Structure formats: structure tokens, C-alpha cells
Amino acid sequence: MIGHHMQANQAQRHRRVQCAFQTTPARQGHFLSVIFPGSQKTMSSLSGKVQTVLGAVDPGQLGRTMTHEHLTMSFECCYFPPAPGDKAVAEAPIEMRNLFWLKQNPYGSHENLLLCQETDAVKEELLFYRRSGGGTIVENTTAGISRDVTTLKRLAKETGVHIVAGAGFYVDVTHSDETRKMTVEKLTDIIVSEVLHGTDGTSVKCGVIGEIGTSWPITDSEKKVLKATAHAQAQLGCPVIIHPGRNPVAPAAVVQILQEAGGDISKTVMSHLDRTIFDEGELLEFAKMGSYLEYDLFGMELLNYPYKLEVDMPSDSQRVKTLAFLVAEGYEDRIVIAHDIHTKNRLTKYGGHGYSHILNNIVPKMLTRGINQNQVDKILIENPKHWLTFK
Numbered sequence: 001m002i003g004h005h006m007q008a009n010q011a012q013r014h015r016r017v018q019c020a021f022q023t024t025p026a027r028q029g030h031f032l033s034v035i036f037p038g039s040q041k042t043m044s045s046l047s048g049k050v051q052t053v054l055g056a057v058d059p060g061q062l063g064r065t066m067t068h069e070h071l072t073m074s075f076e077c078c079y080f081p082p083a084p085g086d087k088a089v090a091e092a093p094i095e096m097r098n099l100f101w102l103k104q105n106p107y108g109s110h111e112n113l114l115l116c117q118e119t120d121a122v123k124e125e126l127l128f129y130r131r132s133g134g135g136t137i138v139e140n141t142t143a144g145i146s147r148d149v150t151t152l153k154r155l156a157k158e159t160g161v162h163i164v165a166g167a168g169f170y171v172d173v174t175h176s177d178e179t180r181k182m183t184v185e186k187l188t189d190i191i192v193s194e195v196l197h198g199t200d201g202t203s204v205k206c207g208v209i210g211e212i213g214t215s216w217p218i219t220d221s222e223k224k225v226l227k228a229t230a231h232a233q234a235q236l237g238c239p240v241i242i243h244p245g246r247n248p249v250a251p252a253a254v255v256q257i258l259q260e261a262g263g264d265i266s267k268t269v270m271s272h273l274d275r276t277i278f279d280e281g282e283l284l285e286f287a288k289m290g291s292y293l294e295y296d297l298f299g300m301e302l303l304n305y306p307y308k309l310e311v312d313m314p315s316d317s318q319r320v321k322t323l324a325f326l327v328a329e330g331y332e333d334r335i336v337i338a339h340d341i342h343t344k345n346r347l348t349k350y351g352g353h354g355y356s357h358i359l360n361n362i363v364p365k366m367l368t369r370g371i372n373q374n375q376v377d378k379i380l381i382e383n384p385k386h387w388l389t390f391k
């Protein structure tokens with residue numbers, strides 16, 4: 001699946017090397033925490049706080065929050081070869097006349113998968129996000145897709161946007177041999193250490209576990225990571241975010257594994273529901289399990305979803321309709337939203353919608369479709385705040 005035959009010039013090749021950030025095993029150490037007698041629970045000093053890449057903050061400081069974004073990552077793991085006739089456009093530099101093709105075939109161009117090359121453009125976007133009323137971004141890039149917390153820290157400093165980084169591992173196809181061989185205990189230690197001590201050999205600490213990647217069916221290695229996630233969450237009282245496989249029953253299957261391993265579903269976000277559950281009855285059944293319900297592909301409108309052609313990717317209007325449905329059913333305290341930007345073409349630099357699309361275009365639409373301002377504030381401010389606050 002991983003393509004390495006890109007006809008790159010020297011500079012591009014150099015940047016790709018920079019993107020291929022390898023995760024170093026987390027350092028083992030003593031956790032800065034207290035084990036309460038008679039309880040297996042380890043409470044950290046993070047209780048009541050949110051942990052950003054610049055340190056712990058009061059939850060009231062977060063403001064409007066996108067709960068699932070990427071500011072720097074590489075998505076080479078999920079390259080999807082273009083149709084034979086599209087080879088020329090797929091390998092051409094990104095320019096105006098290719099943008100519609102790219103929008104419909106985002107995973108068929110190697111160039112498009114290297115969001116990690118666009119830090120300057122992302123910085124501009126974050127400054128615009130602040131001007132648009134945004135406060136916080138959950139940057140849930142995990143091991144396997146080139147997490148780069150040093151860049152996140154710099155972006156947070158230079159833009160004033162609170163950034164929360166993600167601990168743990170992405171989908172099975174990105175797990176290293178070393179990861180696959182690890183026990184649940186070892187995986188748990190790594191995740192806990194990424195939250196308490198720092199990530200990828202730095203002192204930058206994660207404030208959420210995830211996005212934890214799962215495929216469908218869920219693989220053995222992914223099951224171990226899910227159990228480790230639940231164990232780490234039980235120790236830390238921290239938020240968790242999950243990437244489910246592309247099957248309507250996948251989210252419930254993940255929740256069951258987490259639950260059985262002692263995870264806290266009320267502090268867990270289930271991502272990507274827009275491309276996973278389509279039947280309203282099935283959605284309500286899943287909602288009863290108690291996780292946060294995330295619609296996080298706002299701005300992504302394409303005819304053929306290459307990873308699963310049976311899926312009709314909803315339009316933004318359809319997403320808003322689904323949010324209104326969930327609000328009417330009483331789930332306004334459980335909804336969170338985002339864009340999940342993970343390719344270049346979705347940045348405004350490349351004619352895309354950018355990180356401020358929800359604030360500038362989707363919120364006004366929500367207000368005309370039966371969702372009131374108080375409910376919008378819950379979805380953008382209150383729900384993310386409660387989710388991100390350590391117990």
C-alpha cells in the first residue's frame with residue numbers, strides 16, 4: 001500500500017525525510033503521580049486541568065474547540081493509487097487546474113499526503129482561526145502518521161491557539177514490528193508516559209489518548225492497543241479519541257473492548273461517524289452506549305470515497321441535518337465536530353476550506369436548521385471542555 005515511487009525533486013525528497021519522523025520508544029520512568037491506597041487508580045496532578053503542548057491550562061481558557069484535526073502529519077500509509085488514466089495529473093505538481101481532481105482523489109497524489117510540508121501555511125490558518133473566534137485545536141496525530149510535537153509546540157507559541165497532542169498508535173498498517181510484539185502492559189506504559197513525561201523523545205506531553213486507529217475487522221495488534229488505551233485511561237482519568245473501521249458496527253465493537261478493559265466511555269470520542277453510520281436507528285442505538293459522537297469530516301465533499309466505494313460521503317448540509325437530528329433526540333451534550341484536515345488540498349492555500357470553515361460557514365447554517373446558539377456553544381465549547389478535562 002505504501003508508495004515510494006514518487007518522482008520527487010531533491011528538495012521534496014529532503015522534506016519527505018523530515019516528515020518520516022520515527023517514534024522512539026517512550027522512556028520508562030517513575031510517574032509523577034500518587035497511588036491512592038486501596039485503589040488501583042493513579043491520579044495525576046492533572047486532575048481538573050487540560051494538558052496542552054505548552055502545559056496544563058484551566059479548562060475555561062479553551063474557548064471554541066475543534067476536537068479532531070491534524071496540523072502536521074504524513075498520510076503515506078493510506079496512499080490509494082489513481083486510475084491508470086489519471087497518472088499524469090496525480091504526479092503533476094499541485095496547481096489550480098488539478099484542484100478539482102485532487103478534491104475527488106485526495107489519496108491518489110503522494111504530494112497531497114504530506115501535510116507536514118505546510119507548516120507556514122498552517123500557521124497562517126491558525127492565526128485566521130483565532131481571528132474567526134477559535135481557541136483550541138485537538139491535534140490527534142499518533143504514532144504511525146508522523147506525529148511531530150516539536151512543531152505543534154512552536155505553532156502553539158507563535159499563534160496563541162491552544163493545541164492538545166495525541167498519545168498512542170494509529171491503524172494496524174502503521175504499527176512497527178516492535179509495536180506488534182509488545183504486551184498490553186508495555187503499550188500501556190508507553191501511552192501513560194507520553195501523557196505524564198513527554199512524547200517521541202521530547203518533553204512535550206500529550207493531553208489526549210488518540211486518535212487510536214482501528215480497522216475493520218479489528219486486528220489483534222489493534223485490540224492490544226485498545227486494551228492499553230483503556231488501562232491508561234483508567235490510571236490517568238484522561239480523554240480518549242478513537243478512529244473506527246469503516247463498518248456501521250465498528251464503533252460499537254470498539255466501545256465494547258474499551259468497556260471490558262475498564263475504559264471510561266463517557267470520556268471517549270468516537271470519530272468519523274459521518275462515513276461510518278448512516279441509518280438513523282443504528283445511530284441512536286450507538287449513541288445510547290454513551291460516547292461523544294463526532295462529525296469530523298466537515299468540508300470533505302467527494303463523490304467516490306476511495307477506501308469504501310459503497311459509502312456515499314455526506315455533504316456538509318447532510319452533516320448539519322444529522323447534527324440537528326441528534327440534538328432533537330436529546331444528544332446536544334454528546335456532540336463534537338471538526339474537519340479532520342489530513343491532506344494539503346484542504347488547506348486554503350490549495351483552494352480548500354481550511355480550519356475555520358466550521359466557525360465561518362457551518363455555524364450560521366446550524367443556526368438556520370433548528371440548532372440554537374446555546375446548543376452550538378455546547379458543541380463547540382462546553383462538550384470539548386468537559387471531554388478534555390482530566391478527572
Ligand SMILES: [Zn+2]
Pocket residue numbers: 068069070140211340342
Ligand atoms: Zn484524523
